[in-house]
Amino acid sequence: MKNKIKQLRGERGWSQAVLAEKLDVSRQSVNAIETGRYDPSLPLAFRIARIFGVPIEAVFDDGDGA
Amino acid sequence: MTNEKATRRYLGFIIPATILFVGASFALKTADNAAMLPPPALYAVSIVPVGIMLSMFWAHWRYMTEIDEFLRFIQVKGAFTGLIIVMTIASGWGWLEFYADAPRLSIFWLNPIYWIAYSVAVLWFTPRDRAAT
Numbered sequence: 311m312k313n314k315i316k317q318l319r320g321e322r323g324w325s326q327a328v329l330a331e332k333l334d335v336s337r338q339s340v341n342a343i344e345t346g347r348y349d350p351s352l353p354l355a356f357r358i359a360r361i362f363g364v365p366i367e368a369v370f371d372d373g374d375g376a
Numbered sequence: 377m378t379n380e381k382a383t384r385r386y387l388g389f390i391i392p393a394t395i396l397f398v399g400a401s402f403a404l405k406t407a408d409n410a411a412m413l414p415p416p417a418l419y420a421v422s423i424v425p426v427g428i429m430l431s432m433f434w435a436h437w438r439y440m441t442e443i444d445e446f447l448r449f450i451q452v453k454g455a456f457t458g459l460i461i462v463m464t465i466a467s468g469w470g471w472l473e474f475y476a477d478a479p480r481l482s483i484f485w486l487n488p489i490y491w492i493a494y495s496v497a498v499l500w501f502t503p504r505d506r507a508a509t
Contacts, residue, residue: 336379339446342503348446 312371315344318362332361382442389435393428394491400425401484429487450501458494462486 319329326344330337333354342348343358350358359366404422407413413421440451466486472478 335444339444342446
């Protein structure tokens with residue numbers, strides 16, 4: 311699943327470590343999600359979207375949208 | 377609990393437990409070789425390493441409930457890989473013992489083989505960060 315975490319993170323000047331701390335997950339987790347190697351659970355995906363203050367669709371794209 | 381704290385607590389338990397397990401196993405072997413204890417006593421004393429072994433699995437279970445979902449995913453893959461290897465060796469070598477007179481492999485070794493296979497698998501599955509920061 312594609313995502314815009316790197317872009318959203320960059321716009322806010324956050325490192326992976328900063329985002330990981332805000333989400334209370336490991337930096338490895340942020341890296342794996344950001345690079346598309348791991349798709350987060352729905353609760354974690356919502357938390358990521360809320361941290362950035364955007365709708366979940368603005369962060370993740372499953373490639374099946376209209 | 378943070379992932380780092382959970383990992384420290386896990387390693388702080390599992391490393392001494394492993395040393396105790398190996399020590400208890402050698403102590404049992406020594407007691408058996410020296411005929412220090414009668415067989416019923418050996419059965420009773422063997423509860424010690426078995427208890428240590430069970431505590432190691434308990435510590436692993438607790439660790440997996442404390443870490444975040446991606447790290448847990450890696451642990452599950454590692455544990456499942458260990459299970460696959462143990463079951464493959466147990467069944468595969470068992471057939472060889474049944475039908476090909478292969479040398480006997482003690483089932484004692486399945487536990488160490490599991491932990492070694494699990495550890496190597498976790499290292500294998502742990503991602504190397506591609507993009508730093």
